[in-house]
Amino acid sequence: MSQKTEVAVIGAGRMGQIHGPNAARHPDLSVRYVVETDPVLVQKLAAQLGATIATLEDALGDPAIKGVVIASSTDMHLEHSLACVGAGKVVLCEKPIDLDLAKARAAAPKFEGARFVLGFNRRFDPHVSALRQKIAAGVIGDLETLTLINHDPAAPPPAFIPRSGGLFKDFTIHDLDLAYAILGEAPSEIFATASCLVDPMIAELGDVDTARIILRTKSNKLCVISNTRRSGYGYDQRVEAYGSKGMAATANERIDTVEVWSEAGAHASPIRPNFLNRYMPSYAAEMDHFADVMVRGVKPQVGYAEGLAALAWAEACAESARTNAVVRL
Amino acid sequence: MSQKTEVAVIGAGRMGQIHGPNAARHPDLSVRYVVETDPVLVQKLAAQLGATIATLEDALGDPAIKGVVIASSTDMHLEHSLACVGAGKVVLCEKPIDLDLAKARAAAPKFEGARFVLGFNRRFDPHVSALRQKIAAGVIGDLETLTLINHDPAAPPPAFIPRSGGLFKDFTIHDLDLAYAILGEAPSEIFATASCLVDPMIAELGDVDTARIILRTKSNKLCVISNTRRSGYGYDQRVEAYGSKGMAATANERIDTVEVWSEAGAHASPIRPNFLNRYMPSYAAEMDHFADVMVRGVKPQVGYAEGLAALAWAEACAESARTNAVVRL
Amino acid sequence: MSQKTEVAVIGAGRMGQIHGPNAARHPDLSVRYVVETDPVLVQKLAAQLGATIATLEDALGDPAIKGVVIASSTDMHLEHSLACVGAGKVVLCEKPIDLDLAKARAAAPKFEGARFVLGFNRRFDPHVSALRQKIAAGVIGDLETLTLINHDPAAPPPAFIPRSGGLFKDFTIHDLDLAYAILGEAPSEIFATASCLVDPMIAELGDVDTARIILRTKSNKLCVISNTRRSGYGYDQRVEAYGSKGMAATANERIDTVEVWSEAGAHASPIRPNFLNRYMPSYAAEMDHFADVMVRGVKPQVGYAEGLAALAWAEACAESARTNAVVRL
Amino acid sequence: MSQKTEVAVIGAGRMGQIHGPNAARHPDLSVRYVVETDPVLVQKLAAQLGATIATLEDALGDPAIKGVVIASSTDMHLEHSLACVGAGKVVLCEKPIDLDLAKARAAAPKFEGARFVLGFNRRFDPHVSALRQKIAAGVIGDLETLTLINHDPAAPPPAFIPRSGGLFKDFTIHDLDLAYAILGEAPSEIFATASCLVDPMIAELGDVDTARIILRTKSNKLCVISNTRRSGYGYDQRVEAYGSKGMAATANERIDTVEVWSEAGAHASPIRPNFLNRYMPSYAAEMDHFADVMVRGVKPQVGYAEGLAALAWAEACAESARTNAVVRL
Known part of the structure; x- marks a missing residue:
């Protein structure tokens, strides 16, 4: 329909398969192009979305395209972002912007003034949003300390480790952004300590799988981040915010509400097992925000x-x- | 796409606005027609679904139409069902089939052999399904007694009462079907007692707003149903199943998982406030079942x-x- | 110490072994006598309490004795109560007053003006007291309906059934009193239905083991009582009070707060398994009330x-x- | 009674008033003496326990005294312990043994072979014990990381700070011992960071009120300790143990189980507000252990x-x- 805003999706892998349908389903958006080098993936996603397969150049050259969703592989995020921003498109780009800090810093000036939304999806999680609203409303007084628990259910395949950037850039980065968002202050000091307890292969590949991190802000707020690559009990995603008058926390959602009572005790169903079924609403809310930035001139909540x-x-x-x-x- | 099964939707009111988009979104289905007498409603829903406005005759006369979703007003359910079944369509019809038992009984022979799914949506609720699977797996031993709690958040407008069929036919009917589904046995005796505690207007209109009901089955299982038109705390939907070895129950979902601890205690967010946000997944699962009946020859779980x-x-x-x-x- | 009030305990069986130590431990009370026909039981309890073995006559004839705790067998409750009241003692008597309604009615005039506390211990349970305070404070608006869940963990030995008075007089009687206490109104109508689902032996002995009861008061409040002799999951003791503005409920306490999360879900420790470990605080609070009646002239909360x-x-x-x-x- | 073991209690202040009655109530123990320099406190406690007021010399010189409970002020713990151990008594001494590490180290040889129980009460908490049993039973696989949350409800009076030894020696010391007990391994590295967020007076007195600590053991297990002097929501005492197959945690107990549901959400009663009502069962279990050490030759679980x-x-x-x-x- 003519009043929908046309977008292109770059990348038809795991994240493209999340963002593509979310864009297609969005009442304000229409997906015109899918850009992807893998012929099987691009065929499948384009068919699913009723979209056209295109090259990046063609997609960016079409003036009808107002926005681009970048869901390519991590090593292409920055190049694709630069191309899209250079073409005047509004961008929603998956995190991280890049794994090379120097390279990312050098590119920063080109993003000044760009309408660029970075996909730190947890900022858009409804539970986190509700928590932040309550903190802002003063229910816990002044926020003083924060605990973020981010435990993956099971270690990734070894092949993933070398190109992941390591636990901190790949995984902890979500918590670092979320801590900043909730505390409203950047860390002035960081202490991180890590172990390899899950799989010795991860150590052999030069990475760690278990970490505890303490951030201190300029105003002496403290934040603890707890990370593991393998919880053994599902995808544990909790935030605990402590203030001068009390505490506010999010809990894990369960796959259903059934509880069974027996002589052995009470048994509740498992928590959501992985990021896909835990964070789908956050990806949808992120797409809402992208649409608002494009269509309603809203300022990006989180950018370059x-x-x-x-x-x-x-x-x-x-x-x-x-x-x-x-x-x- | 050509491999999708074409359906028509009758009714563009409250329930049509639920079932229509669910059908349109379903990977196996395509909504070709919307049938509705109200010109504003039909225009809006047809546009939203990308469907054509049609008369009942035209819709039923189109051989491409394999199934019909009936979401018309209660007094038209039976007439529309008869027309669709007569035309050889597969039907998903909103509950109840009619408010007049004699009339409904008289029509029963015409539904023999028909592929007719009745929209008792709670049977399709994921939490209820998980509960039933656990019971079937024997986690509570032999099921002996059942408690169903079905409390509406707030009384309906007075105008709704006279055409509702009364609390039992309009509201309790869900619990009666669910009790039957879970117990696997029909009641052989029923005791119901009711009060008008919520709004004297309801009593003036000849109805009640608060009821407690005990069902006894032939094998002496007991079931208690608790109903109220106004809970004061949201839409309370719980099932408690008691067996020889324990108990299994569903709980209410909350709008978010945030909990706040203060000197006054712990505060959790409200439960889902009404049937729309509580039972959306059940309507989607019901549509899945309807598609399975049409496309895969699955036997209806719940019919005429x-x-x-x-x-x-x-x-x-x-x-x-x-x-x-x-x-x- | 001289300022303690002297009491006698009648009965050194199961309930005497609860009330005796509670009285001995109480800062205001001192147990001077234990009265019991069983020589082994009386020896043991008297030694434990540092008390003297006495006959009923001697105990009641001692003017130093201000109060008597009656924990004899049910068939002696009324006779012992009459003797104690006749001797001018303040009485705490275990429930029920008798199993024979006519006999109990005939004796009623002799209890007028007596300071007689009946041991309906659930009225003194701290959780129930907290619930009643919240209801009285108006947190749920006007109380409209009530649900009492009283499920025993396991059926009593068959020998107990014939002298128990049956499920209703032995077991449900607690709920009937509690419903009255919470509703603040007597039932005007009762419907009870029962099954024998737990043990056919219970049916052979003329009793039932599973019941659902609905009480209606004069002002049309409704109360559901759920009873079973065998839950399979511990001692289930819950109260749910529904009002015009919300709901207040007590929950079961667990034996510890440990929760274990695994791939299979979350496992919490069992609820308290029987009345002894569930209701000890209520028996202590009941003894506090008895002491208050004796020592401080407080009016009995629950009597003949x-x-x-x-x-x-x-x-x-x-x-x-x-x-x-x-x-x- | 002659078969009870006689003990003395040193100190009639806050902790003496806990341990004294616990000893007096214990079936195996009898309190013969109370030793205390404050004439009012000693009079009161001795009267309450039915014990005799004595000097330390007299109490230790009485060969009937097998054990001594030391609940004197912190600066006397070591001197009193040395005197009791020197006199051949079995000792239960409140923590800490002293605030001066060098002095405590120097005295260590004199405690070799002594039957000396140190009052780290949390080791005896029933919830912690249940947790440790589950870990030992392998329910979470290999224990890998631990989180201890120890939040006091409200800051102590300023006068307490200078003689407390500071947050770490006074407060965190409980967590350090508990971490060791649960991990079964001493820390090989410690990182602690602290802020003064609660009360600037605490900073003026040279102390801190908020801390986060990470312990690493030789086998690379990690433990986070979270401390604050003022939670604003009661006495938060939680343990979370993460292993290779899952997680086990203790939760806070609430003052009652009542939950209220309203349009605003669900409200649960406050958690136990301070150490007295939270840890009474742990002090009783500690006394049980002390009696076992004295009477049954059990080896102290935690000593000098x-x-x-x-x-x-x-x-x-x-x-x-x-x-x-x-x-x-």
């Missing part, structure tokens, strides 16, 4: 600057873990 | 016979409440 | 009249279950 | 060596916080 900051903090985590010392920022 | 039985039990409830005596079936 | 009323309602339950009809009171 | 170790770790926390660096042990 935040992606750059989180990447720098992730590097500081890695440095702290390596040197076993506090890193000052 | 079940609708007739539940209607008869609802009448028995009304009789029991009126006579203050047990009704034997 | 309430015991008589609950017994009559228990008989009405039995009659309703037998006749399968509503009993009007 | 553990007290010394925890004190050293508390100093390491203080050093880490001061230097903002990891302390290796």
Whole structure:
């Protein structure tokens, strides 16, 4: 329909298969193009969305395209973002902006003034949003300390580790951004310590799988981040915010509400097992925000600057873990 | 796409606005027609679904149409169902089949052999399904007693009462069908007692707003149904199944998982406030079932016979409440 | 110490072994005598409490004795109560006052003006007290309906059944009194229905093991009582009070707060398994009340009249279950 | 009674008023003496326990006295312990053994072979014990990481701070011992960071009120400790143990089980507000253990060596916080 805003989707892999249908389903958006080098993936996603297969050049050259959703592989995020921003498109780009901090810093000036939304999806999670609203409403008084629990259900395949950027840039980066969003303040000091407890192969590949991190802000707020690659009990995603008058926390959702009572006790159903079934509503809310930025002129809640900051903090985590010392920022 | 099964939707009111988009969104279905007498409603829904406005005759006369979703007003359910079944269509019809038991009984022979799904949506609720699977797996031993809690958040407008069929046919009928589905046995005796505690207007209109009902089956299983038109705390939908080895229950979902701890205690967010946000997944699962019946030859889980039985039990409830005596079936 | 009030304990069986130590431990009370016909039991309890073994006559004849705790067998409750009241003692008597309603009614005039506390212990349960305070404070608006869940963990030994008075007089009587206490109104109609689902032996002995009861008060409040002799999951003791503005409920306590999360879900520890570990605080609070009645002139919260009323309602339950009809009171 | 074991209690202040009655109530123990310099406190406690007021010399000189409970002020713990151990008594001593690590180390040889129980009460908490049993039973696989949350409800009076030894020696010391008990391994590295967020007076007195600490053991297990002097929501005492197959946690107990549902959500009653009503069962279990050590020859679960170790770790926390660096042990 003519009043819908036309967008292109770059990438038809795991994240493209999330964002593509979300865009197609959105009442304000219409997906005109899918851009992807893999012929099987692009065929499938384009068919599913009723969209046309296109090259990046063609997609960006079409003036009807107002926005682009970038869901390509991590190493292409920055190049694709630069191309889209250069073509004057509004962008929703998956995190991270890049794994190379120097490269990302060098590119920063080109994003000034761009309408660029970075896909830190947890900011858009309805439970996190409700928590932040309550904190803003003062229900816990002044926010003083924060605990973020981010535990993956099971370790990724070994092949993923070398190109992941390591635990901190790949995984902790979500918590670093979320801590910043909730605390409203950047960390001034970071201490990170990590172990390899899950799988010795991860250590052999030079990475870690279990970490505890403490952030201190300029106003002496403290934040603890708890990370593991394998929880053994599902995808544990919790936020605990402590203030001068109390505490506010999000809990894990369960796959159903059934509880069974027996002589052995009470048994509740498992928590949502992975990011796909846990965070689908957050990806939909993220797409709503992208549409608002494009259609209603809303200011991006999280953009290139935040992606750059989180990447720098992730590097500081890695440095702290390596040197076993506090890193000052 | 050519491999999708074409359906028509009758009714563009409250339930049509639920079922229509669910059908349109379904990967196996395509909505070709919307049938509705109200010109504004039909225009809006047809546009939203990308469907054509049609008369009942035209829709039923089109051989491409394999199935019909009936979401018309209650007084038209039976007439529309007869027309669709007569035209050889597969039907998904909103509950109840009719408010007049004699009329519904008389029509029953015409539904023999028909592929007719009745929209008792709670059977398709994921939490209820999970509960039933656990019971079937024997986690509570032999099922012995059942408690169904079905409390509406707030009383309906007075205008709704006279054409509703009364609390038992309009509201309790869901619980009567669900009790039957879970117990796997029809009630042999019913005792119902009711009060008007919510709004004296409801009593003036000859109805009640608060009821407690006990069903006894032939094998002496007992079931308690708790109904109210106004809970004051949201839409309370719980099932408690008691067996020889334990208990299994569903709980209410909350609008978010946030909990706030203060000196006053712990505060959790409200439960889902009404049937729309509580039962959307059940309507989607119901549509899945309808598609399976049409496309894969699956046998309807709940059809005309079940609708007739539940209607008869609802009448028995009304009789029991009126006579203050047990009704034997 | 001289300022303690001296009491006697009648009965050194199961309930005497609860009340005796509670009295001995109480800062205001001192147990001077234990009265019991069983020589082993009396020896043991007297030694434990540092008390003297005495006959009923001697105990009642001692003017230093201000109060008597009656924990004898049910068939002696009334006789012992009459003797104690006749001797001018303040009495705490275990429930029920008797199993024979006519006999209990005939004795009623002799209890007028007596300071007689009947041991309906659930009125003294801290969770129930907290619930009643919240209801009284108006947190749920006007109380409209009530649900009492009272499920025993496992059926009593067959030998207990014939002398128990049956499910309603032995077990349901607690709920009948509690419903009255919470509703603040006596039932005007009772419907009870019962099954024997737990153990056929119970049916052979003329009793039932599973019951559902609906009480209606004069102001049309409704109360559902759920009873079973065997839950399969511990001692289930819950109260749900529904009002015009919301709901207040008590939950079961667990034996510890440990929760285990695994791939299979979340597992919480069992609820308290039986009345002894569930209701110890209620027996202690009951003893506090008895001391207050004796020492501080407080009016008994629950006495002979309430015991008589609950017994009559228990008989009405039995009659309703037998006749399968509503009993009007 | 002659078969009870006679003990003395030193100290009639806050902790003496807990331990004294616990000893007096214990079936195996009898309190013969109370030793205390404050004439009012000693009079009151001795009268309450039915014990005799004595000097330390007289109490230790009485060969009938087998054990001593030391509940004197912190600065007397070591001197009193040495005197009791020197006199051949079995000792239950309140934590900490001393605030001066060098002094405590110097005294250590005198405790070799002594039957000395140190009052780290949380080891005896029934919920913690249940958790440890489940971990030992393998329900979470190999224990890998631990989180201890220890939040006081409200800051102590300023006068308490200077003689407390500071947050780490006074408060965190409990967590350090508990971490050791649960992990079964001493920390090899400690990082502590602290802020003064609750009350600037605490900073003026040279202390902190909010801390986050990470312990690493030799086998690379990680433990996070969360401390605050003022939660604003009661006494938050939680343990979360993460393993290779899942997680086990204790939760806070509430003052009652009542939950109220309204349009605003669900409200649960507050958690236990302070250590007295939270940890009474742990002090009773600690007394049971002391009696077992004295009467049944059971080996102390936690003694001088553990007290010394925890004190050293508390100093390491203080050093880490001061230097903002990891302390290796």
